[in-house]
Amino acid sequence: MSADRIWQRFTPAERMARFVVFLVAAILLAWSFRTVEIIPEFLMDAPEQVADLFKRMWPVDYAYYERGVHAVLIETLHIATLGTILTLGIAIPVGIMAASNVCRVPALNWLATFILVSSRSVNTLVWALLFVAVFGPGTLAGTVTIAVRSIGFVGKLFGEALEESAPGPVEALRAAGAPWISVFLKGYWPQVSPAFWGIALFRWDINVRESSVIGLVGAGGIGMALDEALNLFHWDRVALILACIFAVVVIAEVFVTHIRKRII
Structure with missing residues (x-):
């Protein structure tokens, strides 16, 4: 009696290719964050600055x-x-x-x-x-x-x-x-x-x-x-x-x- 065949969505080669693509994307994303040089203090202060900006814009001239x-x-x-x-x-x-x-x-x-x-x-x-x-x-x-x-x-x-x-x-x-x-x-x-x-x-x-x-x-x-x-x-x-x-x-x-x- 033959063994039951197990259905798989991707072949091993396709899974490896997807893993490589995701890995490269993650590396590029991390590299981008380092290049942008996000300052956490400015990022956390952004909502307060936006609210202050809208206050200055009102009332409209x-x-x-x-x-x-x-x-x-x-x-x-x-x-x-x-x-x-x-x-x-x-x-x-x-x-x-x-x-x-x-x-x-x-x-x-x-x-x-x-x-x-x-x-x-x-x-x-x-x-x-x-x-x-x-x-x-x-x-x-x-x-x-x-x-x-x-x-x-x-x-x-x-x-x-x-x-x-x-x-x-x-x-x-x-x-x-x-x-x-x-x-x-x-x-x-x-x-x-x-x-x-x-x-x-x-x-x-x-x-x-x-x-x-x-x-x-x-x-x-x-x-x-x-x-x-x-x-x-x-x-x-x-x-x-x-x-x-x-x-x-x-x-x-x-x-x-x-x-x-x-x-x-």
Whole structure:
């Protein structure tokens, strides 16, 4: 009579591999804690400091909105919108070059990939610091920052949408002798346009958030007002600015979600 077989969820090799992964993760976590150099006294005192900060923020200085917040809030929306529009103008050709089924030139594919990776690999605040040094503080630096940072996001997703499009309509147009522009507009674009506009709206929503932050390094928008209030310890104004940023982000999220449902 054969021995009963015992069911095991993982093989010995899989258990060993899981153990090694967990061990490496634990070592990295311990190493990270040592690198961060957490001071226990500051950590235990944090709740009291947060409570004191909220006390300083109340009551909120609502009167400051008209003279110090409204203009820079509108400027923030302008930076996000203009930066997104500029992004679309650059990301569309870059995304086309990145799609190997549309652009069959390996050198252009490589160049497009390099542009997309370069845009995404540098943090938004780093781009902002760079363009503030080039153009000086203000909305121009902020708009260019948003545009350059967004190219990698929009271009990559647009290129992937092109690569995933059905080849049937495209091959039919090519067999009929249609020129390249007609093949793209009649074969590719109808398939990817919903995804493209969804990507554009999603990126605008992200840019509204990022436009609120880049002002901390001088790139225009409400972030500059926030930086000034923080430096002067006007906590009641800080509370007002943070509330305005939160409200704008929520409204932008609701707006984008509503429009995307209609498009997609």
